């Protein structure tokens with residue numbers, strides 16, 4: 170999972186790029202990078218978060234009025250510099266690219282690029298595959314007279330060849346900026362603009378909250394399979410190049426996106442409120458009567474408060490959060506994750522002691538976080554603990570870039586009774602997948618991590634391959 174931003178401007182773009190990228194930092198903290206273009210590509214990337222990687226000297230070198238920014242999230246290793254984005258190539262034209270997502274058929278693509286185009290990839294990162302596939306298609310065109318149709322045609326070929334979930338932003342030197350996504354539109358990408366004295370500035374970003382800071386307005390989301398190209402005359406060209414069934418990732422609303430982002434016309438906070446409300450049905454059906462409802466900060470806040478409203482039970486912030494420690498999930502190994510999780514949250518004993526506490530989190534993946542939290546509540550003297558997951562049981566690995574571990578690590582594959590006894594809780598309540606689907610009955614989301622129905626054709630065929638690859642080496646997605 171990553172955060173991406175691309176801007177085409179009439180003045181130096183670096184300020185907006187850095188500012189916008191900072192608003193996407195929650196989408197990845199293992200590495201970040203920016204590339205701008207003025208005569209040449211100017212690139213700087215490094216490991217860590219934005220404030221660690223970008224010094225004033227580095228920023229001063231990033232000249233130009235067009236640029237791309239990326240924050241990367243990696244698990245299970247793979248967080249070395251070679252995987253940091255953006256990447257750029259010199260021929261044809263000079264193309265720089267960033268992406269958010271995960272590719273399924275990476276082995277086939279790698280072989281095809283070598284056998285048919287004599288391209289030997291440098292990394293195991295998915296981005297190189299998209300970049301070179303796109304560049305190989307572009308190279309087939311009349312480069313002296315490259316047209317917008319040629320660019321869209323190359324996107325369409327890329328979308329047909331690259332299977333998976335991806336949102337990508339590309340700069341083509343002296344031609345313009347291009348954004349496109351996969352045919353199912355699984356990963357988010359918004360298109361926005363700002364009117365300035367010197368003309369219209371256009372931008373693409375993973376989340377709309379980033380535009381709030383930059384004072385850009387949202388024009389639209391990219392539709393499944395859509396490409397948008399803005400040429401150097403600032404003319405906008407749009408085309409659905411190769412579309413499939415829409416399958417936007419439901420997990421963006423549950424966990425990943427910021428609560429103040431609007432994705433496909435839905436404010437993330439509102440969706441969490443709606444999901445919290447329907448959770449109440451499950452709590453009532455189990456006959457539970459908590460004294461207080463506590464959220465796991467920060468993503469569970471709206472689930473917990475709306476559940477509390479619906480049940481008529483007091484909500485209380487019973488866990489204090491140290492905001493200066495990164496997301497524990499994105500640590501590469503289990504030991505680091507456990508240590509970080511402990512440092513991150515501290516129970517407020519006087520709110521919890523002797524109480525029946527319903528603890529609400531957005532989801533349970535491996536169960537590490539939940540088990541730690543339950544331990545904290547016990548030490549704080551909670552009388553009974555009910556653990557409530559706003560997401561249904563996660564039983565299938567996400568192959569589309571959310572990176573939810575390998576199958577054998579997913580605790581949701583066990584029975585609720587077994588998970589209760591592993592977590593040592595008095596009750597475990599999961600959101601029901603049927604209730605969730607009922608909530609969105611008129612829409613098409615990807616629920617694959619819950620129901621194993623993968624929207625991209627042939628996904629299952631690639632799952633075993635990807636799982637074994639992930640076990641033996643580092644993660645290659647984003």
Ligand code: AMP
Pocket residue numbers: 424465468496498499530531532533534535536537538539571572573
């Ligand atoms: P775990 O400890 O493996 O059960 O992870 C669950 C915790 O990680 C929850 O508290 C979530 O807030 C968070 N989480 C859930 N899914 C993801 C994901 N795909 N990436 C990062 N964090 C996640």
